[in-house]
Amino acid sequence: MAGSLFRKAVxxxxxxxxxxxxxxxxxxxxxxxxxxxxxxILADEYGLSPKWSEIIATMYGQKMGRKPVGQTxxxxxxxxxxxTLPVSKEQAWAFLLSPEGLRLWIGxxxxxPLQAGERFMSADSTSxxxxxxxxxxxxxxxxxxxxxxNPSTLQLYVLxxxxxxxxxxxxxxxxxxxYMREAMKSHWEQVLDKIREHFQE
Numbered sequence: 001m002a003g004s005l006f007r008k009a010v011x012x013x014x015x016x017x018x019x020x021x022x023x024x025x026x027x028x029x030x031x032x033x034x035x036x037x038x039x040x041i042l043a044d045e046y047g048l049s050p051k052w053s054e055i056i057a058t059m060y061g062q063k064m065g066r067k068p069v070g071q072t073x074x075x076x077x078x079x080x081x082x083x084t085l086p087v088s089k090e091q092a093w094a095f096l097l098s099p100e101g102l103r104l105w106i107g108x109x110x111x112x113p114l115q116a117g118e119r120f121m122s123a124d125s126t127s128x129x130x131x132x133x134x135x136x137x138x139x140x141x142x143x144x145x146x147x148x149x150n151p152s153t154l155q156l157y158v159l160x161x162x163x164x165x166x167x168x169x170x171x172x173x174x175x176x177x178x179y180m181r182e183a184m185k186s187h188w189e190q191v192l193d194k195i196r197e198h199f200q201e
Contacts (some may be wrong), residue, residue, distance in 0.1 A: 002059060003176030004149050005183070013052055018059075025060050035061055058178045079181050081188040082169035084161055087199050092166040093136050093158050095198065105156070105170070105191050106143075114139070128154070143172070150176060152184075168192060 002018050010018050024046075029038055039057035042048045048056065085092065095101040102109045107122025114133045121127040125146035132140045136158065143154035157169040170188040175181050 003180055005147065006059070006177050006179035009179065010052075010056070014048060014056075021056055022060065022063065025056075029060070031064055035066075055179055055182065062178065076173060077175040077177060077181050078171070078173040079175065079185045079188070080169060080171040081185060081192060082157075082167055083192040083196060084165055084167045085196055085199055086164060087166055088164055089136060089158055089160045089166045091199070092168055095195070096156065096158065096168070100198070101195070104194050112139075148176070150174070168195060 007018050010016070010021065014021070016024070025038070028041060028045075035057055038060060039053040042053040042056055043050065096105070097112055097114075099108075099110055102112055102122075106112065106120070106128075107124045107126045109120060109122045112120055113130060114135070116130055116132055118130045119128070120130070127144055127146075128142040128151065130139065130141050131153075132138075138158070139156045141154055142151040144151035152175050153173040155169075155171040155173075157167070157171065159167045159169070161167045170191070172184055172188070175184060
């Protein structure tokens, strides 16, 4: 449930390990308390920032058996981010698969093999395997930066949404935990902002 990136970050940001937070909350929290009350205790009594109060309260709720937003039985913890840009579908697809575009969402890579079963690895060791491709529309793959414990499933969608308007969407499944979900939400938002900037130049 708690991946190594979260375990490292929680110590750096709060000064306590995840196990220490579990012990602290086990002594403090009533299992019937709502999420907001747990987050409030973390902020008011332990001085955590709003961001970390939310993350730890959510992770602790998950440990108690609560199902957090963004988690499903089949896909695990997941996130989806999209932007609609004033470009054609063909322009968007071509850019995303160009070395400049690939650098934004995979890493330094001269090209991406678009056949199921093909593997790839960027210069910074983000690796994966192509699962399926619908040309000009969708790529499904495994996607794993070198510091991750486990691979995720990443789907890139390029969908026409009107004359010279295209929606680019990143949907990621099988993330380690809720902390990773928030981190990847921010990551894909930044990627899409950079893609939008490219087309505004």
